[in-house]
Amino acid sequence: xxxxxxxxxxxxxxxxxxxxxxxxxxxxxxxxxxxxxxxxxxxxxxxxxxxxxxxxxxxxxxxxxxxxxxxxxxxxxxxxxxxxxxxxxxxxxxxxxxxxxxxxxxxxxxxxxxxx
Amino acid sequence: xxxxxxxxxxxxxxxxxxxxxxxxxxxxxxxxxxxxxxxxxxxxxxxxxxxxxxxxxxxxxxxxxxxxxxxxxxxxxxxxxxxxxxxxxxxxxxxxxxxxxxxxxxxxxxxxxx
Numbered sequence: 001x002x003x004x005x006x007x008x009x010x011x012x013x014x015x016x017x018x019x020x021x022x023x024x025x026x027x028x029x030x031x032x033x034x035x036x037x038x039x040x041x042x043x044x045x046x047x048x049x050x051x052x053x054x055x056x057x058x059x060x061x062x063x064x065x066x067x068x069x070x071x072x073x074x075x076x077x078x079x080x081x082x083x084x085x086x087x088x089x090x091x092x093x094x095x096x097x098x099x100x101x102x103x104x105x106x107x108x109x110x111x112x113x114x115x116x
Numbered sequence: 117x118x119x120x121x122x123x124x125x126x127x128x129x130x131x132x133x134x135x136x137x138x139x140x141x142x143x144x145x146x147x148x149x150x151x152x153x154x155x156x157x158x159x160x161x162x163x164x165x166x167x168x169x170x171x172x173x174x175x176x177x178x179x180x181x182x183x184x185x186x187x188x189x190x191x192x193x194x195x196x197x198x199x200x201x202x203x204x205x206x207x208x209x210x211x212x213x214x215x216x217x218x219x220x221x222x223x224x225x226x227x228x229x230x
Binding site for chain 1: 124148150157158159160161162165205207209212216217218219220221222223
């Protein structure tokens with residue numbers, strides 16, 4: 001049963017600290033997405049990769065957030081320095097891009113980040 | 117800016133009844149729409165999708181209707197079951213020069229009453 005995995009599942013850190021979230025997309029998927037979910041803003045797209053190349057990171061605060069795919073099996077989202085307003089659940093999703101007529105994305109379980 | 121969605125309401129339905137969840141979108145250039153289901157503590161799960169050249173698509177117990185004239189999308193769930201209790205999100209996709217752009221609505225909470 002292939003699924004997207006994310007680590008850590010929970011992270012509590014102090015303001016100013018660096019946070020790194022990791023995602024392992026489903027093997028064979030060529031698109032990877034990072035989303036942030038909060039009660040106020042809902043689900044927001046932060047970054048989008050295809051074949052490991054970043055296509056869109058316009059939703060990400062560039063001064064403190066960075067997203068990379070060092071290889072096809074790992075995507076990372078880093079926040080440095082973290083701020084309390086970054087507290088949210090961060091989801092990674094992967095997909096096959098245009099597969100037939102579907103752009104279905106498979107979501108991971110999320111990383112719940114709390115910045116104090 | 118342009119966005120998909122509605123204020124997050126709660127829809128309560130009796131088990132066995134049909135549910136209808138609505139979504140409004142604002143960008144007429146959107147050409148693909150998706151419904152997701154999110155259970156507590158989990159990531160969103162794909163339910164059904166529809167392209168803008170269609171006005172109806174059916175899945176297992178679910179039907180999505182698209183009205184491009186009024187920019188409205190709905191998800192119908194037949195014979196609602198307790199396991200359908202979740203937050204449901206609509207999302208629109210717009211083709212852009214680099215690929216695709218996805219925008220999610222704020223969601224609707226569905227509560228199934230026994």
